[in-house]
Amino acid sequence: MKKKKLINTVAGTALAASLTLTGMTGTVNAEEAGNNALQEMKSMTTSNFNVVWNKNKSAPSFVSGKLSKQQVHGVGQVKQYLEENKELFKLDPDSDVTFVEKKKDELGMTHYKFMQSVDGVPVYGSAFTVHTNKKGIISAVTGTIHPKAAKTMESSKAELSKRDAIEEAWKSIDLSKKETKVKKTDKKELKKASKLSKSGVKNTAEKAELVVYSNDGQSHLAYHVELQFIYPDPGNWQIFVDANDGSVIDSYNAVTDAGAANGYGYGVLGDYKQLNTYLSNGYYFLYDVTNPMNGVIETFTAENGSSLPGYRSSDSNNAFTSGYQAAAVDAHAYADQVYDYYYNTFGRNSYDGNGASIRSTVHYGNNYNNAFWNGQQMVYGDGDGTTFAPLSGALDVVAHELTHAVTGHTAGLVYRDQPGALNESMSDVFSVFVERQDYLLGEDVYTPYRSGDALRSLSNPPAYGQPEHMNDYVYTNADNGGVHTNSGIPNKAGYNTIESIGVAKAEKIYYRALSIYLGPYSNFSDARAALLQSAADLYGYGSEYNAVADAWNNVGVY
Ligand code: L5W
Numbered sequence: 001m002k003k004k005k006l007i008n009t010v011a012g013t014a015l016a017a018s019l020t021l022t023g024m025t026g027t028v029n030a031e032e033a034g035n036n037a038l039q040e041m042k043s044m045t046t047s048n049f050n051v052v053w054n055k056n057k058s059a060p061s062f063v064s065g066k067l068s069k070q071q072v073h074g075v076g077q078v079k080q081y082l083e084e085n086k087e088l089f090k091l092d093p094d095s096d097v098t099f100v101e102k103k104k105d106e107l108g109m110t111h112y113k114f115m116q117s118v119d120g121v122p123v124y125g126s127a128f129t130v131h132t133n134k135k136g137i138i139s140a141v142t143g144t145i146h147p148k149a150a151k152t153m154e155s156s157k158a159e160l161s162k163r164d165a166i167e168e169a170w171k172s173i174d175l176s177k178k179e180t181k182v183k184k185t186d187k188k189e190l191k192k193a194s195k196l197s198k199s200g201v202k203n204t205a206e207k208a209e210l211v212v213y214s215n216d217g218q219s220h221l222a223y224h225v226e227l228q229f230i231y232p233d234p235g236n237w238q239i240f241v242d243a244n245d246g247s248v249i250d251s252y253n254a255v256t257d258a259g260a261a262n263g264y265g266y267g268v269l270g271d272y273k274q275l276n277t278y279l280s281n282g283y284y285f286l287y288d289v290t291n292p293m294n295g296v297i298e299t300f301t302a303e304n305g306s307s308l309p310g311y312r313s314s315d316s317n318n319a320f321t322s323g324y325q326a327a328a329v330d331a332h333a334y335a336d337q338v339y340d341y342y343y344n345t346f347g348r349n350s351y352d353g354n355g356a357s358i359r360s361t362v363h364y365g366n367n368y369n370n371a372f373w374n375g376q377q378m379v380y381g382d383g384d385g386t387t388f389a390p391l392s393g394a395l396d397v398v399a400h401e402l403t404h405a406v407t408g409h410t411a412g413l414v415y416r417d418q419p420g421a422l423n424e425s426m427s428d429v430f431s432v433f434v435e436r437q438d439y440l441l442g443e444d445v446y447t448p449y450r451s452g453d454a455l456r457s458l459s460n461p462p463a464y465g466q467p468e469h470m471n472d473y474v475y476t477n478a479d480n481g482g483v484h485t486n487s488g489i490p491n492k493a494g495y496n497t498i499e500s501i502g503v504a505k506a507e508k509i510y511y512r513a514l515s516i517y518l519g520p521y522s523n524f525s526d527a528r529a530a531l532l533q534s535a536a537d538l539y540g541y542g543s544e545y546n547a548v549a550d551a552w553n554n555v556g557v558y
Protein backbone atom coordinates (compact mmCIF):
# COMPACT_ATOMS: atom_id res chain seq x y z
CA MET A 1 0.00 0.00 0.00
CA LYS A 2 1.29 3.43 -0.84
CA LYS A 3 1.42 5.51 2.33
CA LYS A 4 1.80 8.91 0.74
CA LYS A 5 -1.45 10.37 2.11
CA LEU A 6 -1.73 8.28 5.20
CA ILE A 7 -0.70 11.14 7.44
CA ASN A 8 -2.82 14.21 7.19
CA THR A 9 -0.50 16.67 8.84
CA VAL A 10 -1.41 20.03 10.20
CA ALA A 11 1.98 21.43 9.36
CA GLY A 12 1.93 20.16 5.80
CA THR A 13 -1.32 21.91 5.03
CA ALA A 14 -0.27 25.11 6.74
CA LEU A 15 3.03 25.20 4.96
CA ALA A 16 1.57 25.48 1.55
CA ALA A 17 0.01 28.80 2.57
CA SER A 18 3.23 30.08 4.02
CA LEU A 19 5.18 29.20 0.89
CA THR A 20 2.74 31.07 -1.22
CA LEU A 21 3.18 34.01 1.07
CA THR A 22 6.96 33.86 0.81
CA GLY A 23 6.87 33.60 -2.94
CA MET A 24 4.50 36.51 -3.30
CA THR A 25 6.38 39.09 -1.28
CA GLY A 26 9.89 37.95 -2.16
CA THR A 27 11.15 39.60 1.01
CA VAL A 28 9.85 37.41 3.76
CA ASN A 29 12.72 35.58 5.49
CA ALA A 30 12.66 32.03 6.70
CA GLU A 31 11.73 33.02 10.21
CA GLU A 32 8.84 35.18 9.09
CA ALA A 33 7.71 32.53 6.67
CA GLY A 34 7.94 29.93 9.41
CA ASN A 35 6.06 32.13 11.83
CA ASN A 36 3.41 32.70 9.24
CA ALA A 37 3.20 28.96 8.76
CA LEU A 38 2.86 28.61 12.46
CA GLN A 39 0.07 31.14 12.54
CA GLU A 40 -1.65 29.17 9.82
CA MET A 41 -1.19 26.03 11.84
CA LYS A 42 -2.50 27.70 14.95
CA SER A 43 -5.53 28.91 13.15
CA MET A 44 -6.27 25.39 12.06
CA THR A 45 -6.00 23.73 15.44
CA THR A 46 -6.72 24.52 19.04
CA SER A 47 -3.32 23.24 20.12
CA ASN A 48 -0.40 25.49 21.01
CA PHE A 49 2.74 25.51 18.89
CA ASN A 50 6.14 26.80 19.72
CA VAL A 51 9.07 27.33 17.49
CA VAL A 52 12.68 28.29 18.13
CA TRP A 53 14.81 29.35 15.20
CA ASN A 54 18.45 28.57 14.68
CA LYS A 55 21.21 31.19 15.00
CA ASN A 56 20.95 32.57 11.48
CA LYS A 57 17.21 31.98 11.39
CA SER A 58 17.44 29.74 8.37
CA ALA A 59 15.70 26.73 9.94
CA PRO A 60 13.72 25.88 13.06
CA SER A 61 15.71 24.16 15.76
CA PHE A 62 12.85 23.33 18.09
CA VAL A 63 9.22 22.97 17.07
CA SER A 64 6.77 21.66 19.61
CA GLY A 65 3.03 21.27 19.90
CA LYS A 66 0.50 18.93 18.40
CA LEU A 67 2.33 18.56 15.12
CA SER A 68 0.35 15.74 13.55
CA LYS A 69 -3.35 15.00 13.55
CA GLN A 70 -2.90 11.33 13.04
CA GLN A 71 -0.82 8.78 14.81
CA VAL A 72 2.64 8.11 13.47
CA HIS A 73 4.19 4.74 14.11
CA GLY A 74 7.49 3.55 12.75
CA VAL A 75 10.38 5.09 10.88
CA GLY A 76 8.66 4.91 7.51
CA GLN A 77 5.74 7.05 8.63
CA VAL A 78 8.02 9.52 10.39
CA LYS A 79 10.10 9.88 7.23
CA GLN A 80 6.96 10.45 5.27
CA TYR A 81 5.94 13.16 7.72
CA LEU A 82 9.30 14.86 7.27
CA GLU A 83 8.98 14.62 3.53
CA GLU A 84 5.56 16.22 3.60
CA ASN A 85 6.80 19.00 5.86
CA LYS A 86 10.22 19.48 4.43
CA GLU A 87 9.49 23.11 3.60
CA LEU A 88 8.74 23.96 7.19
CA PHE A 89 11.71 22.06 8.54
CA LYS A 90 13.88 23.51 5.77
CA LEU A 91 15.15 20.11 4.74
CA ASP A 92 17.50 20.36 1.83
CA PRO A 93 15.87 18.40 -1.00
CA ASP A 94 19.33 17.43 -2.32
CA SER A 95 20.56 15.99 0.92
CA ASP A 96 19.50 12.71 2.45
CA VAL A 97 17.75 12.13 5.69
CA THR A 98 19.24 9.09 7.33
CA PHE A 99 17.58 7.29 10.19
CA VAL A 100 19.94 6.72 13.12
CA GLU A 101 17.96 5.23 15.99
CA LYS A 102 14.55 4.88 17.64
CA LYS A 103 14.17 4.96 21.42
CA LYS A 104 11.12 4.57 23.61
CA ASP A 105 11.38 6.26 27.00
CA GLU A 106 9.85 5.50 30.38
CA LEU A 107 6.96 7.94 29.69
CA GLY A 108 5.95 5.94 26.66
CA MET A 109 7.18 8.58 24.21
CA THR A 110 9.14 7.48 21.15
CA HIS A 111 12.09 9.42 19.75
CA TYR A 112 13.24 8.94 16.17
CA LYS A 113 16.72 10.29 15.55
CA PHE A 114 17.90 11.27 12.07
CA MET A 115 20.83 12.94 10.49
CA GLN A 116 21.44 14.68 7.25
CA SER A 117 23.99 13.53 4.71
CA VAL A 118 25.18 14.50 1.25
CA ASP A 119 26.23 11.69 -1.07
CA GLY A 120 26.56 9.48 1.99
CA VAL A 121 28.78 11.98 3.87
CA PRO A 122 27.20 13.03 7.19
CA VAL A 123 26.48 16.71 7.71
CA TYR A 124 28.34 17.61 10.89
CA GLY A 125 26.02 18.38 13.81
CA SER A 126 22.89 17.76 11.79
CA ALA A 127 21.22 15.41 14.25
CA PHE A 128 17.49 16.00 14.56
CA THR A 129 14.81 14.05 16.28
CA VAL A 130 11.09 13.53 15.79
CA HIS A 131 9.28 12.89 19.06
CA THR A 132 5.91 11.21 19.36
CA ASN A 133 3.75 11.02 22.45
CA LYS A 134 2.31 7.83 23.91
CA LYS A 135 -0.43 7.85 21.31
CA GLY A 136 1.96 8.36 18.38
CA ILE A 137 1.09 12.03 17.82
CA ILE A 138 4.15 14.06 16.86
CA SER A 139 4.81 16.39 19.76
CA ALA A 140 8.13 17.89 18.77
CA VAL A 141 10.77 18.04 16.06
CA THR A 142 14.09 19.16 17.47
CA GLY A 143 17.65 19.54 16.35
CA THR A 144 19.73 21.14 13.69
CA ILE A 145 19.22 20.93 10.02
CA HIS A 146 21.49 22.65 7.55
CA PRO A 147 19.36 23.93 4.71
CA LYS A 148 21.18 24.03 1.41
CA ALA A 149 23.97 21.78 2.72
CA ALA A 150 24.31 20.09 -0.64
CA LYS A 151 23.76 23.21 -2.73
CA THR A 152 26.56 25.24 -1.20
CA MET A 153 29.15 22.49 -1.31
CA GLU A 154 31.87 22.81 -3.92
CA SER A 155 32.76 19.15 -4.16
CA SER A 156 31.84 15.91 -2.52
CA LYS A 157 35.06 14.12 -3.42
CA ALA A 158 38.02 14.36 -1.03
CA GLU A 159 41.43 15.13 -2.51
CA LEU A 160 43.20 14.95 0.84
CA SER A 161 43.84 11.69 2.70
CA LYS A 162 42.84 11.19 6.33
CA ARG A 163 46.51 11.02 7.34
CA ASP A 164 47.30 14.32 5.61
CA ALA A 165 44.32 15.96 7.30
CA ILE A 166 45.60 14.82 10.69
CA GLU A 167 49.07 16.20 9.88
CA GLU A 168 47.57 19.56 8.90
CA ALA A 169 45.56 19.59 12.11
CA TRP A 170 48.68 18.96 14.23
CA LYS A 171 50.49 21.73 12.45
CA SER A 172 47.66 24.15 13.04
CA ILE A 173 47.79 23.84 16.82
CA ASP A 174 51.62 23.94 16.83
CA LEU A 175 52.22 22.71 20.37
CA SER A 176 55.94 23.04 19.83
CA LYS A 177 55.77 26.79 20.23
CA LYS A 178 55.79 26.26 23.97
CA GLU A 179 59.25 24.80 23.81
CA THR A 180 60.76 25.84 20.49
CA LYS A 181 60.13 29.08 18.76
CA VAL A 182 59.37 28.30 15.13
CA LYS A 183 58.57 30.85 12.51
CA LYS A 184 55.14 30.04 11.13
CA THR A 185 56.35 30.78 7.65
CA ASP A 186 59.12 28.21 7.65
CA LYS A 187 57.33 25.13 6.34
CA LYS A 188 60.17 22.70 6.88
CA GLU A 189 60.68 23.85 10.43
CA LEU A 190 56.97 23.72 11.01
CA LYS A 191 56.84 20.12 9.89
CA LYS A 192 59.75 19.27 12.15
CA ALA A 193 58.07 21.12 14.99
CA SER A 194 54.83 19.30 14.46
CA LYS A 195 56.67 15.98 14.77
CA LEU A 196 58.39 17.30 17.84
CA SER A 197 55.13 18.40 19.37
CA LYS A 198 53.59 15.03 18.66
CA SER A 199 56.46 13.20 20.25
CA GLY A 200 55.89 15.33 23.34
CA VAL A 201 52.23 14.39 23.51
CA LYS A 202 52.41 10.63 23.29
CA ASN A 203 49.31 8.70 24.21
CA THR A 204 47.34 11.02 22.05
CA ALA A 205 44.10 9.95 20.49
CA GLU A 206 43.79 11.11 16.88
CA LYS A 207 40.64 10.61 14.84
CA ALA A 208 39.47 11.93 11.50
CA GLU A 209 36.08 11.57 9.87
CA LEU A 210 34.89 12.95 6.54
CA VAL A 211 31.93 15.32 7.06
CA VAL A 212 30.03 18.10 5.41
CA TYR A 213 30.84 21.12 7.52
CA SER A 214 28.63 24.18 7.29
CA ASN A 215 30.30 27.39 8.26
CA ASP A 216 29.08 30.91 7.51
CA GLY A 217 26.36 29.66 5.19
CA GLN A 218 28.84 27.71 3.10
CA SER A 219 29.23 23.93 3.22
CA HIS A 220 32.60 22.30 2.83
CA LEU A 221 33.69 18.74 2.43
CA ALA A 222 36.00 18.50 5.41
CA TYR A 223 37.74 16.16 7.79
CA HIS A 224 36.61 16.54 11.34
CA VAL A 225 39.89 15.85 13.12
CA GLU A 226 39.96 15.24 16.87
CA LEU A 227 43.26 15.49 18.72
CA GLN A 228 43.15 14.57 22.38
CA PHE A 229 46.04 14.72 24.81
CA ILE A 230 47.05 16.08 28.15
CA TYR A 231 50.59 17.32 27.67
CA PRO A 232 51.77 20.13 27.41
CA ASP A 233 48.26 21.39 28.14
CA PRO A 234 45.05 19.40 28.13
CA GLY A 235 43.63 19.34 24.65
CA ASN A 236 40.53 17.99 22.99
CA TRP A 237 40.94 19.81 19.72
CA GLN A 238 38.15 19.81 17.18
CA ILE A 239 39.63 20.84 13.86
CA PHE A 240 37.86 21.01 10.52
CA VAL A 241 40.29 20.60 7.65
CA ASP A 242 39.11 21.28 4.10
CA ALA A 243 39.25 17.89 2.36
CA ASN A 244 40.36 19.50 -0.88
CA ASP A 245 42.93 22.17 -0.12
CA GLY A 246 43.96 21.18 3.43
CA SER A 247 43.15 24.58 4.92
CA VAL A 248 41.75 24.74 8.44
CA ILE A 249 38.15 25.93 8.20
CA ASP A 250 37.47 26.06 11.90
CA SER A 251 39.01 24.84 15.15
CA TYR A 252 38.54 25.00 18.89
CA ASN A 253 39.70 23.24 22.02
CA ALA A 254 36.77 21.42 23.61
CA VAL A 255 38.41 20.43 26.86
CA THR A 256 35.66 20.63 29.42
CA ASP A 257 35.88 20.78 33.16
CA ALA A 258 39.62 20.31 32.98
CA GLY A 259 41.54 20.97 36.08
CA ALA A 260 43.39 19.79 39.11
CA ALA A 261 41.39 17.51 41.33
CA ASN A 262 41.78 15.62 44.58
CA GLY A 263 41.37 11.89 44.22
CA TYR A 264 42.19 8.96 46.43
CA GLY A 265 43.10 5.34 46.18
CA TYR A 266 44.60 2.33 47.87
CA GLY A 267 48.27 1.49 47.56
CA VAL A 268 49.95 -1.88 47.08
CA LEU A 269 49.76 -2.55 50.82
CA GLY A 270 46.09 -1.55 50.92
CA ASP A 271 46.76 1.82 52.53
CA TYR A 272 44.43 4.74 51.77
CA LYS A 273 46.06 7.78 50.24
CA GLN A 274 45.09 11.05 48.69
CA LEU A 275 46.13 11.71 45.13
CA ASN A 276 46.70 14.78 43.03
CA THR A 277 44.79 14.07 39.85
CA TYR A 278 43.50 15.96 36.85
CA LEU A 279 40.03 15.98 35.37
CA SER A 280 39.92 16.03 31.62
CA ASN A 281 36.95 15.10 29.46
CA GLY A 282 35.22 13.18 32.20
CA TYR A 283 38.24 11.15 33.32
CA TYR A 284 40.56 11.67 36.24
CA PHE A 285 44.21 11.14 35.45
CA LEU A 286 47.18 10.47 37.73
CA TYR A 287 48.55 13.79 36.65
CA ASP A 288 49.73 16.15 39.34
CA VAL A 289 49.99 19.83 38.47
CA THR A 290 50.17 21.07 42.04
CA ASN A 291 53.95 21.42 42.37
CA PRO A 292 55.94 24.49 41.30
CA MET A 293 57.51 22.53 38.45
CA ASN A 294 57.95 23.28 34.80
CA GLY A 295 56.35 19.91 34.23
CA VAL A 296 54.07 17.58 36.15
CA ILE A 297 54.12 14.28 38.00
CA GLU A 298 52.43 11.77 35.73
CA THR A 299 51.83 8.08 36.01
CA PHE A 300 51.25 5.55 33.28
CA THR A 301 50.33 1.90 32.95
CA ALA A 302 52.34 -0.26 30.56
CA GLU A 303 50.22 -1.55 27.72
CA ASN A 304 50.84 -5.27 27.14
CA GLY A 305 53.48 -5.07 29.82
CA SER A 306 56.40 -3.59 27.97
CA SER A 307 55.51 -0.43 26.10
CA LEU A 308 56.82 2.81 27.48
CA PRO A 309 55.41 5.04 28.66
CA GLY A 310 52.14 3.08 28.18
CA TYR A 311 48.77 4.72 28.68
CA ARG A 312 47.89 7.32 31.25
CA SER A 313 46.44 5.79 34.40
CA SER A 314 42.92 7.13 34.85
CA ASP A 315 39.69 6.55 36.66
CA SER A 316 36.14 7.61 35.91
CA ASN A 317 35.27 8.77 39.44
CA ASN A 318 38.64 9.74 40.93
CA ALA A 319 38.63 6.74 43.28
CA PHE A 320 41.62 4.58 42.35
CA THR A 321 40.49 1.71 44.48
CA SER A 322 40.82 -1.37 42.30
CA GLY A 323 43.62 -3.85 42.92
CA TYR A 324 45.07 -3.22 39.48
CA GLN A 325 45.32 0.52 40.19
CA ALA A 326 47.30 0.05 43.43
CA ALA A 327 50.75 0.06 41.77
CA ALA A 328 49.94 3.29 39.95
CA VAL A 329 48.52 4.86 43.13
CA ASP A 330 51.80 4.27 44.99
CA ALA A 331 54.07 5.23 42.09
CA HIS A 332 52.15 8.51 41.79
CA ALA A 333 51.92 9.36 45.49
CA TYR A 334 55.50 8.34 46.29
CA ALA A 335 56.96 10.23 43.32
CA ASP A 336 55.30 13.32 44.77
CA GLN A 337 56.65 12.54 48.24
CA VAL A 338 60.20 12.20 46.90
CA TYR A 339 59.80 15.37 44.83
CA ASP A 340 58.70 17.15 48.02
CA TYR A 341 61.68 15.77 49.90
CA TYR A 342 64.22 17.16 47.44
CA TYR A 343 62.34 20.46 47.08
CA ASN A 344 61.74 21.08 50.78
CA THR A 345 65.09 19.81 52.03
CA PHE A 346 67.47 21.16 49.42
CA GLY A 347 65.37 23.53 47.32
CA ARG A 348 65.95 21.16 44.40
CA ASN A 349 63.11 21.38 41.90
CA SER A 350 62.80 17.84 40.52
CA TYR A 351 65.63 15.55 39.49
CA ASP A 352 67.10 17.99 37.00
CA GLY A 353 66.88 20.94 39.35
CA ASN A 354 64.73 22.66 36.76
CA GLY A 355 61.27 21.29 37.47
CA ALA A 356 61.28 18.46 34.90
CA SER A 357 58.24 16.20 34.71
CA ILE A 358 58.51 13.04 36.74
CA ARG A 359 57.07 10.16 34.82
CA SER A 360 56.45 6.65 36.10
CA THR A 361 55.17 3.51 34.38
CA VAL A 362 53.79 0.61 36.39
CA HIS A 363 52.85 -2.99 35.46
CA TYR A 364 55.94 -3.16 33.32
CA GLY A 365 56.93 -6.60 31.96
CA ASN A 366 55.55 -9.86 33.22
CA ASN A 367 56.04 -10.68 36.91
CA TYR A 368 59.09 -8.46 36.61
CA ASN A 369 61.12 -8.44 39.86
CA ASN A 370 62.77 -5.09 39.31
CA ALA A 371 62.42 -1.36 38.91
CA PHE A 372 64.66 1.14 37.16
CA TRP A 373 65.28 4.66 35.98
CA ASN A 374 65.82 4.42 32.23
CA GLY A 375 67.38 7.85 31.87
CA GLN A 376 63.96 9.40 31.17
CA GLN A 377 61.47 7.92 33.54
CA MET A 378 60.87 5.42 36.31
CA VAL A 379 59.68 1.94 35.48
CA TYR A 380 58.23 -0.60 37.92
CA GLY A 381 57.54 -4.29 37.57
CA ASP A 382 54.74 -6.12 39.35
CA GLY A 383 57.07 -8.64 40.93
CA ASP A 384 56.22 -12.34 40.80
CA GLY A 385 54.22 -12.12 44.02
CA THR A 386 56.72 -14.23 45.96
CA THR A 387 60.06 -12.43 45.62
CA PHE A 388 58.42 -9.05 45.16
CA ALA A 389 55.06 -7.35 45.36
CA PRO A 390 54.62 -4.50 42.81
CA LEU A 391 57.77 -2.52 43.40
CA SER A 392 56.27 0.97 43.48
CA GLY A 393 54.63 -0.09 46.75
CA ALA A 394 57.73 0.96 48.70
CA LEU A 395 58.66 4.60 49.27
CA ASP A 396 62.34 3.69 49.65
CA VAL A 397 62.37 1.94 46.27
CA VAL A 398 60.81 5.00 44.62
CA ALA A 399 63.32 7.25 46.39
CA HIS A 400 66.13 4.93 45.25
CA GLU A 401 65.04 5.20 41.62
CA LEU A 402 64.46 8.93 41.62
CA THR A 403 67.83 9.46 43.28
CA HIS A 404 69.42 7.68 40.29
CA ALA A 405 67.91 10.51 38.24
CA VAL A 406 69.27 13.14 40.63
CA THR A 407 72.71 11.53 40.50
CA GLY A 408 72.52 11.47 36.71
CA HIS A 409 71.94 15.24 36.71
CA THR A 410 74.52 16.08 39.37
CA ALA A 411 77.65 13.97 39.93
CA GLY A 412 76.86 11.83 36.90
CA LEU A 413 78.57 8.84 38.50
CA VAL A 414 79.19 6.25 35.79
CA TYR A 415 77.43 3.00 36.50
CA ARG A 416 80.47 0.71 36.71
CA ASP A 417 82.98 -0.39 39.32
CA GLN A 418 83.53 1.99 42.25
CA PRO A 419 81.77 5.00 40.71
CA GLY A 420 78.85 2.65 39.96
CA ALA A 421 78.79 1.24 43.50
CA LEU A 422 78.87 4.82 44.78
CA ASN A 423 75.95 5.64 42.49
CA GLU A 424 74.02 2.69 43.95
CA SER A 425 74.97 3.72 47.46
CA MET A 426 73.75 7.29 46.94
CA SER A 427 70.38 5.87 45.92
CA ASP A 428 70.26 3.63 49.00
CA VAL A 429 71.44 6.33 51.42
CA PHE A 430 68.98 8.91 50.09
CA SER A 431 66.19 6.32 50.28
CA VAL A 432 66.90 6.18 54.01
CA PHE A 433 66.91 10.00 54.19
CA VAL A 434 63.54 10.09 52.46
CA GLU A 435 61.83 7.26 54.31
CA ARG A 436 63.46 7.95 57.69
CA GLN A 437 62.11 4.82 59.31
CA ASP A 438 64.84 2.19 59.13
CA TYR A 439 68.13 1.30 57.44
CA LEU A 440 66.53 -1.32 55.23
CA LEU A 441 65.80 -1.08 51.55
CA GLY A 442 62.69 -2.56 49.99
CA GLU A 443 61.30 -4.21 53.13
CA ASP A 444 57.75 -3.17 52.18
CA VAL A 445 57.68 -5.05 48.88
CA TYR A 446 60.37 -7.72 49.22
CA THR A 447 59.17 -11.27 49.93
CA PRO A 448 55.58 -10.31 50.79
CA TYR A 449 55.03 -13.68 52.54
CA ARG A 450 58.06 -13.29 54.80
CA SER A 451 58.33 -10.49 57.35
CA GLY A 452 61.42 -8.83 58.75
CA ASP A 453 63.67 -9.14 55.72
CA ALA A 454 64.66 -6.72 53.00
CA LEU A 455 66.80 -6.37 49.93
CA ARG A 456 69.72 -4.61 51.58
CA SER A 457 70.61 -3.03 54.88
CA LEU A 458 72.82 -0.01 55.47
CA SER A 459 73.44 -1.02 59.06
CA ASN A 460 74.29 -4.62 58.30
CA PRO A 461 75.30 -5.12 54.65
CA PRO A 462 76.73 -8.64 55.18
CA ALA A 463 73.29 -9.84 56.29
CA TYR A 464 72.30 -9.34 52.65
CA GLY A 465 75.47 -10.59 50.99
CA GLN A 466 77.28 -7.27 50.74
CA PRO A 467 80.74 -6.33 52.03
CA GLU A 468 80.95 -3.64 54.70
CA HIS A 469 84.72 -3.15 54.50
CA MET A 470 87.28 -2.68 51.73
CA ASN A 471 88.93 -5.91 52.85
CA ASP A 472 85.94 -7.72 51.39
CA TYR A 473 85.55 -5.70 48.20
CA VAL A 474 84.26 -8.03 45.48
CA TYR A 475 86.10 -7.96 42.15
CA THR A 476 83.78 -9.27 39.48
CA ASN A 477 82.67 -8.61 35.95
CA ALA A 478 79.05 -9.31 36.86
CA ASP A 479 76.63 -6.50 37.68
CA ASN A 480 78.88 -3.85 36.10
CA GLY A 481 81.69 -4.67 38.50
CA GLY A 482 79.43 -5.54 41.42
CA VAL A 483 77.69 -2.18 41.76
CA HIS A 484 74.89 -3.71 43.84
CA THR A 485 77.40 -5.63 45.93
CA ASN A 486 80.20 -3.21 46.71
CA SER A 487 77.68 -0.45 47.48
CA GLY A 488 77.60 -2.15 50.91
CA ILE A 489 80.89 -0.41 51.77
CA PRO A 490 79.79 3.23 51.22
CA ASN A 491 76.35 2.25 52.57
CA LYS A 492 77.92 1.26 55.88
CA ALA A 493 79.83 4.57 55.93
CA GLY A 494 76.48 6.31 55.40
CA TYR A 495 74.95 4.41 58.29
CA ASN A 496 77.92 5.31 60.52
CA THR A 497 77.52 9.00 59.62
CA ILE A 498 73.79 9.11 60.30
CA GLU A 499 74.23 7.34 63.62
CA SER A 500 76.93 9.84 64.68
CA ILE A 501 75.49 13.19 63.67
CA GLY A 502 71.84 12.51 62.91
CA VAL A 503 69.95 12.32 59.67
CA ALA A 504 69.33 16.09 59.29
CA LYS A 505 73.02 17.01 59.20
CA ALA A 506 74.01 13.88 57.30
CA GLU A 507 71.62 14.56 54.43
CA LYS A 508 72.93 18.09 53.99
CA ILE A 509 76.50 16.86 53.84
CA TYR A 510 75.58 14.09 51.36
CA TYR A 511 73.59 16.37 49.09
CA ARG A 512 76.40 18.91 48.95
CA ALA A 513 78.91 16.20 48.11
CA LEU A 514 76.68 14.70 45.42
CA SER A 515 75.76 17.99 43.79
CA ILE A 516 79.03 19.88 44.12
CA TYR A 517 82.07 17.72 44.79
CA LEU A 518 81.52 14.37 43.10
CA GLY A 519 81.96 13.66 39.40
CA PRO A 520 81.49 10.83 36.90
CA TYR A 521 84.60 8.85 37.86
CA SER A 522 84.66 9.55 41.59
CA ASN A 523 85.71 6.50 43.62
CA PHE A 524 85.22 5.65 47.29
CA SER A 525 88.21 7.77 48.38
CA ASP A 526 86.86 10.69 46.40
CA ALA A 527 83.53 10.20 48.18
CA ARG A 528 85.23 10.34 51.55
CA ALA A 529 87.07 13.53 50.53
CA ALA A 530 83.90 15.10 49.04
CA LEU A 531 81.87 14.38 52.17
CA LEU A 532 84.62 15.73 54.41
CA GLN A 533 84.82 18.89 52.34
CA SER A 534 81.04 19.30 52.50
CA ALA A 535 81.04 18.74 56.27
CA ALA A 536 83.74 21.38 56.64
CA ASP A 537 81.83 23.81 54.40
CA LEU A 538 78.64 23.37 56.39
CA TYR A 539 79.81 22.80 59.95
CA GLY A 540 83.54 23.53 60.11
CA TYR A 541 86.20 21.13 61.30
CA GLY A 542 84.41 19.93 64.40
CA SER A 543 82.46 16.87 65.46
CA GLU A 544 80.58 16.52 62.17
CA TYR A 545 83.84 16.50 60.20
CA ASN A 546 85.33 13.95 62.54
CA ALA A 547 82.21 11.81 62.36
CA VAL A 548 82.52 11.60 58.59
CA ALA A 549 86.20 10.73 58.83
CA ASP A 550 85.49 7.99 61.38
CA ALA A 551 82.60 6.66 59.29
CA TRP A 552 84.91 6.00 56.35
CA ASN A 553 87.86 4.85 58.47
CA ASN A 554 85.52 2.19 59.81
CA VAL A 555 84.99 0.71 56.34
CA GLY A 556 88.65 0.92 55.30
CA VAL A 557 88.36 3.88 52.91
CA TYR A 558 90.98 6.59 53.32
C1 L5W B 1 64.88 -2.98 43.84
C2 L5W B 1 64.49 -2.62 42.47
C3 L5W B 1 65.68 -1.86 41.93
C4 L5W B 1 66.37 -3.21 43.62
N1 L5W B 1 68.27 -0.75 41.62
C5 L5W B 1 68.05 -1.53 42.69
O1 L5W B 1 69.51 -0.37 41.26
C6 L5W B 1 66.63 -1.87 43.05
C7 L5W B 1 66.15 -0.99 44.14
C8 L5W B 1 64.92 -1.73 44.65
O2 L5W B 1 68.99 -1.90 43.35
Ligand code: ZN
Pocket residue numbers: 400404424427
Ligand atom coordinates in the same frame (compact mmCIF):
# COMPACT_ATOMS: atom_id res chain seq x y z
ZN1 ZN C 1 69.77 1.35 41.87
Ligand code: CA
Pocket residue numbers: 396435437438439440441442443
Ligand atom coordinates in the same frame (compact mmCIF):
# COMPACT_ATOMS: atom_id res chain seq x y z
CA1 CA D 1 63.19 1.11 54.27
